[in-house]
Amino acid sequence: MTDHSTAQPSETDECRDCQELDLAEAVARGERDESRATDCRVLRKRHRAAEHGEQP
Template sequence: MSAQPDREAAEGCRTCEQFDLEEAVARAEGDGSRETDCRVLRRRHLAADHDDGA
């Protein structure tokens, strides 16, 4: 996974942290679909609210 730059860009953002937490819970529960949804929603949030063109 190449999510490292996203992690650094969103340091301290409560919304990003919530997506990270949801993704971790989904992974622990073995819910790959929800895990992917969290990553997609986080990237959309990054693009909209952090001016990250990814």
């Protein structure tokens, strides 16, 4: 049996805000709206720094 308490979270375990920003970026890229896709990446980076303590 695997001890999941020490396992690193996977991409599928990300918070809802991260997932929504990823989806918004994918939709923007699908629509070839690179400006909006860039906005999504910037917002996700800011969110991860503020909410997840990641360094920018």
